[in-house]
Amino acid sequence: MNLLIDQFGSINLLPLYSVLIVVLIERHLRLADKFHPLTFAKLVALRVAYKVHSKNPGTPLQQMIAGTLAPIVLLSPFMLLLAVLIYLSEYPIFFDSLLLLLALRFTPVMMRIKKVERCLKTNKKTLAKQHLQTLVLRETAQLSPFGIAKAAIESLMLRFAAQFCCVIVLYLVGGGLLALSYRLLFEFSQCWHTKQGSYAYFGKPIRLCLALILWLPARITALCFIIGQNISQGLRALTQGKNLLCSRYFVLSLQGAALGVELGGPVFYGDNKVRLAKCGGTRPIALEDINRALNGIKKAQWVFLTLCFIACLLLNIGT
Template sequence: MFYAVSAVVLGFLLDLALGDPHWLPHPVRLIGWLIARLEQLIRPVLPKTPRGELLGGILLTLIVVGLSGGVSWCMLHFAAVYLGKLPAYLLEVVMCYQLIAVRSLKAESMRVYRELQKGDLASARIAVSMIVGRDTEKLSPAGVAKAAVETVAENTSDGVAAPLFYLLIGGAPLGFCYKAINTLDSMIGYRNEQYLSFGKFAAKLDDAVNFIPARLCALLMIAAAFFTGLDGPGAFRIWKCDRKNHKSPNSAQTEAACAGALGVQLAGNAFYGGVLFEKPTIGDARRMVIPNDIRLANRLMVVTSLLSLAAFSLMKLLIIFLLH
């Protein structure tokens, strides 16, 4: 239906205007609380074996994803039946807004940029630690800038394009299912002793649901490189060569396009919890990453987001037209 597309568009515009105010309760925080609470309840019940932990992780994932999609569907259904179509529509607009992260991604990464511009490396390290999982205490200015650029590049897909993709397929309920899967992966999808078995299903499910959106987003990011005056041919070349240079089947897609557009090298070795993880690099080391690359990465992210909204909306409208 056409109103479903307009709800997503209005939600996108609300995100651009308002971002994610810290005073406003956010459903993703509730999903995170639910994951943590259910983990505490499920782990003691099942055997402390790889199979038992795998089953526990599957159960946790199915409950969280089911509740996330089911509760949002029930809220919309209740609003439509008891309050009317307009309140239900406005509720879905707000739900869509809460699942898109253009402004907050830009705001958090630009905080890192401003601290680096001031020459305050300690504050820049703290700012970037809020948006990355790696150790940041010993990062150089170039390392801090690189971490911020990588986060912007990866989350262009996870935080914007993929939510838009699923919102336009199945509205807010499917969007919340996607966000639940993404949050599960960020909380339990680690390849360490604690979560290797318990988080395996969530991590694989996240890989599956991001497979198509990540690749569409990378192609749209390449197009955005041309629109923003960055290196479009370079974005395509590095994407073609380095899009598989990551353990995740999806993460390097947009990182490769971004690295090529900026003409820098991303990824590579990093410390997590004091342990060095050796990872392949993405892109050519033509120059060092500098603070201004964070600003350019955000410009690329915003234009990619707009192209994603336009492309996915047109796809949805075309499907509606063909089905009717």
């Protein structure tokens, strides 16, 4: 018993305690998008893409080379400066926690989804589309209320994996610098998304990089969700899925099955129609499923943090 108490006070668990504190701060801290550093980073990314790519796209190979070099040029000086500051600081855990707070920005996503739900319930479909458009790249103009609800749920689930779970996993593995670097890469990838025709090649390198980084956290995310929502239905999707190597399909398949609703299907990106595989449950989306998804994500957050705590504690005991 004394050994267990000593383990809780171990300095090796400080990063985990900082995660818990930062999650609580991020949940209650209200910082407008226009004042957040990530917004500035996205503006810089768009400007760089305009300078490097839009004026003279070049061949597909040249675009891919430019897309590989662009994030390196943008991140290297900034991350080097931060690394030096952390190294010279007397309390590096404080700066690590601050970087995590910058990287961990998921509560505004949940608030935006809640606004979409309220607008749909009051028949404000145009306003619901405007809120949704800030979260998705797909075309929302022609979506029905149920199409809006499906897009909102899919965006919520995918962003939970990318903006919450993956950020925390990388922080526990490599500190705040790694977490913030990943989050900036994620924001760059949203600005240079390959589903936007002009960035089909320019954005490909960063998309491949993120796919590798997200592979394991996406699966942990889905498992945490089905543990909190409906583990039997979620696990059944593992035996029925046809493309579970794809992180997007894995997340939507398991979490949609746990909710019992069908996700996926055709999506318009501008004038391009992309036929995505249907997955999840068999029941069509209903408006009340948005609230069920939000509640499921809240439970999944605590399941995920609990698993992180257990894993860190076991690793600390092992060492």
